[in-house]
Amino acid sequence: MIALLLRDLRLAIRAGGGFGLGLAFFLIVTVLVPFGVGPEGDTLARIAPGILWVGALLACLLSLDRIFALDFEDGSLDLLATAPIPLEAVVTMKAAAHWLTTGLPLVVAAPVFGVLLNLQGEGFFWLTVSLALGTPALSVIGTFGAALTVGLKRGGLLLSLLVLPLYVPTLIFGAETVRRGTEGMETGAPLMLLAGITAASVALLPFASAAAIRVNLR
Amino acid sequence: MNAADLTVTDLAVSRGGIPVLEGVSFTLSPGRALVLRGPNGVGKTTLLRTLAGLQPPMAGDISMPADAIAYSGHADGLKATLSVTENLGFWAAIYGTGGFDPVLEAMNLEALCDRLAGSLSAGQKRRLGLARLLVSGRPIWMLDEPTVSLDAASVALFAGAVRTHLAGGGAALMATHIDLGIAEAEVLDLAPFKARPSTVGGGGRGREFDEAFA
Numbered sequence: 001m002i003a004l005l006l007r008d009l010r011l012a013i014r015a016g017g018g019f020g021l022g023l024a025f026f027l028i029v030t031v032l033v034p035f036g037v038g039p040e041g042d043t044l045a046r047i048a049p050g051i052l053w054v055g056a057l058l059a060c061l062l063s064l065d066r067i068f069a070l071d072f073e074d075g076s077l078d079l080l081a082t083a084p085i086p087l088e089a090v091v092t093m094k095a096a097a098h099w100l101t102t103g104l105p106l107v108v109a110a111p112v113f114g115v116l117l118n119l120q121g122e123g124f125f126w127l128t129v130s131l132a133l134g135t136p137a138l139s140v141i142g143t144f145g146a147a148l149t150v151g152l153k154r155g156g157l158l159l160s161l162l163v164l165p166l167y168v169p170t171l172i173f174g175a176e177t178v179r180r181g182t183e184g185m186e187t188g189a190p191l192m193l194l195a196g197i198t199a200a201s202v203a204l205l206p207f208a209s210a211a212a213i214r215v216n217l218r
Numbered sequence: 219m220n221a222a223d224l225t226v227t228d229l230a231v232s233r234g235g236i237p238v239l240e241g242v243s244f245t246l247s248p249g250r251a252l253v254l255r256g257p258n259g260v261g262k263t264t265l266l267r268t269l270a271g272l273q274p275p276m277a278g279d280i281s282m283p284a285d286a287i288a289y290s291g292h293a294d295g296l297k298a299t300l301s302v303t304e305n306l307g308f309w310a311a312i313y314g315t316g317g318f319d320p321v322l323e324a325m326n327l328e329a330l331c332d333r334l335a336g337s338l339s340a341g342q343k344r345r346l347g348l349a350r351l352l353v354s355g356r357p358i359w360m361l362d363e364p365t366v367s368l369d370a371a372s373v374a375l376f377a378g379a380v381r382t383h384l385a386g387g388g389a390a391l392m393a394t395h396i397d398l399g400i401a402e403a404e405v406l407d408l409a410p411f412k413a414r415p416s417t418v419g420g421g422g423r424g425r426e427f428d429e430a431f432a
């Protein structure tokens with residue numbers, strides 16, 4: 001299992017692996033927003049939590065279709081399905097590799113990008129905490145979407161349409177945590193709900209993803 | 219019949235919901251090889267994928283020891299940006315088998331071990347794909363057109379590897395059009411097992427379709 005994780009990480013940092021793509025996209029989104037809405041500090045500070053979370057979400061989406069598509073094309077997925085490790089473990093490792101190459105860099109870089117949107121005081125702390133708790137759910141839900149669309153040619157658009165609605169609860173509670181944190185209010189409730197979504201997705205969705213792949217390999 | 223055999227009884231397989239083969243029965247014992255023959259589209263790949271567990275059979279029974287199959291399809295499952303050693307090391311780790319140096323030697327890949335898989339020729343890639351079978355340590359090999367793009371020397375190398383595998387108590391099921399010169403191999407022609415369109419679900423599907431527009 002660890003071998004699969006290491007292979008995916010190695011593939012991600014090799015040529016054409018797409019490591020850093022999500023991060024660069026996130027940077028561009030946060031740079032574009034002030035151009036779009038104007039440079040007033042108050043306006044930016046008010047929309048910063050939402051924009052940062054939407055940006056993180058879209059950056060996650062960008063690399064989802066690679067999770068299984070490449071392995072499907074070169075036949076690795078067939079071979080992994082007949083290998084001794086269960087398919088549930090394969091999809092879990094795939095989601096973990098996606099989080100390490102996309103989610104984790106976002107968590108680390110988000111406070112820096114927050115400066116560009118005039119995020120206030122406590123917001124930096126809560127942005128990091130909420131992204132750290134929320135991005136694993138984005139990776140796991142996205143892996144499920146990728147598993148559903150694995151056999152389709154150019155299934156990327158369909159994948160986005162399937163996955164984005166499923167991201168809504170994570171987005172609501174994530175952005176709410178940051179907004180409350182910025183305004184010095186209690187953040188316990190949205191943070192707990194965010195953690196709950198992540199825990200439930202990580203526990204349940206690998207089984208659904210593995211089932212979807214079994215159907216798609218037929 | 220013993221527990222180590224692969225036994226197939228009255229198996230029917232389908233591709234995309236359409237039955238392609240039915241009534242297939244055979245037994246493959248350790249130390250034996252079975253070569254599947256038949257024209258293009260007869261269902262050799264579908265049969266192998268069903269036996270490998272990638273799709274469910276329509277009817278019939280498959281009995282075999284658990285975790286016995288190493289499947290090799292048309293694609294080799296190689297990562298172009300990983301080296302030969304990294305590709306093979308990954309599968310060795312997945313199957314939990316240790317050193318793969320003897321395998322590199324057996325498939326004549328030693329000189330290539332630091333090259334990226336993407337820079338190999340088609341025949342070299344195929345050899346690397348077949349080397350994966352050797353590191354799997356599984357007793358029953360299922361090979362779909364294993365000799366595509368191999369030159370004569372590599373085919374001989376591969377036939378040697380299969381013979382060693384059989385001598386070690388393994389078994390092999392191959393879909394291939396060429397004669398590998400393996401004396402132990404029996405041939406199973408799949409053409410007589412071709413599913414008739416009117417049986418199993420084919421006709422029923424047509425009727426449902428008609429009813430929907432009646």
